[in-house]
Amino acid sequence: MISELTGKIVHKDDDACVVDVHGIGFRVDMSKRALAALPDVQNPVHLYTHLVVREDNWRLIGFLEVEERETFLDLIAVGGMGIKTALSVLGVLGVDGLEEAISQEQWQTIKDAPGVGAKLAQRILLELSGKWQNKPRRHSPNAGPSLPRSVKLDDVGEALMALGYSLEEAQAASRQTAAEGDLADRIREALRTLDRR
Template identity: 65%
Template sequence: MISEITGIVVHKDQDTCVVNVHGIGFLVETSRITSSQLPACGHEVHLYTHLVVREDNWRLVGFISPKERETFLDLLSVGGLGIKGALSVLSVLGIDGLENAIVQGDWQRIKEAPGVGAKLAQRIQLELSGKWQNRPVKVATPLKPSADEPGDEIVQGLMALGYSREEAQYAAQQVDSQGDVATRIRQALRALDRR
């Protein structure tokens, strides 16, 4: 089992990175939480990893923190949810957002993750609520938009998904001022993807 790697980032995009460890390049799948915090290519990174072994495929998944890896493994234990779906949930909701959705029974929010339908979202909520009964959860306070900073709720929303304040502020400047917060956050995420 490969549980951690430390090496030089030689390539990265929103879903994967390649980490060179003593001349061996490891292709690592990541959530957007991790990809947004990776250093620039040529710099060293330390990732907590999980190796998923299938008959015809080995996949290494990397995380910026042990808690993100633990959350991913809990998601992976849900029947019907694979690697791609678990990373999608983490990327869209973030750790705190997922914890709050589980605590509040808000499976509709989980369904916002691409590839997760209503039945699967309900199963995730049900199974993790039982598993996380004793897990300390940071309850989010409702976002309050500031009158003098119309993009503030976008910045807070992106930061809740794991993006840095600098990335969130950049993305907030790229979106239309029209539309509801969810629509504008999706526009901001697309702007970050193109960056």
């Protein structure tokens, strides 16, 4: 099993790239989203891969993240789902978008991917919602940390967490900040409080 490749990109097209690994060129099928994120030709690249072995064809599928590979494997386990359609779903929605669609039970969003009809979209939703029931949700880098439903923060606390401070730090600093006044001034005051700690 080829699970990772490290080499130099020597070719890219709409569906795949070719990675030169010590003189051997590996053709790697990828989603359009992943292909768009690759560096330019002649630049180094590291890919996570999955080798699909069929009687008449071997295909190497590439991913930029381990999570994308795991999601692909979950997708192709859905009845009626092929490699091309799974890559289409990832190309349109990405891992985060698919997780959001599953959690919100929005099969219509999944149907936006080329090659996915209403019945297949509903099957994906049904099968993955069961499989992912206890799966920790990913968050986009700009989304900020998630809070337990029982925790409430004021605007200052939320701003501090968006800046990377922990929940405890944000709560402590916001408690020591004036409850009223200009938000920017209150945030600066909270930052000064954190700097003194």
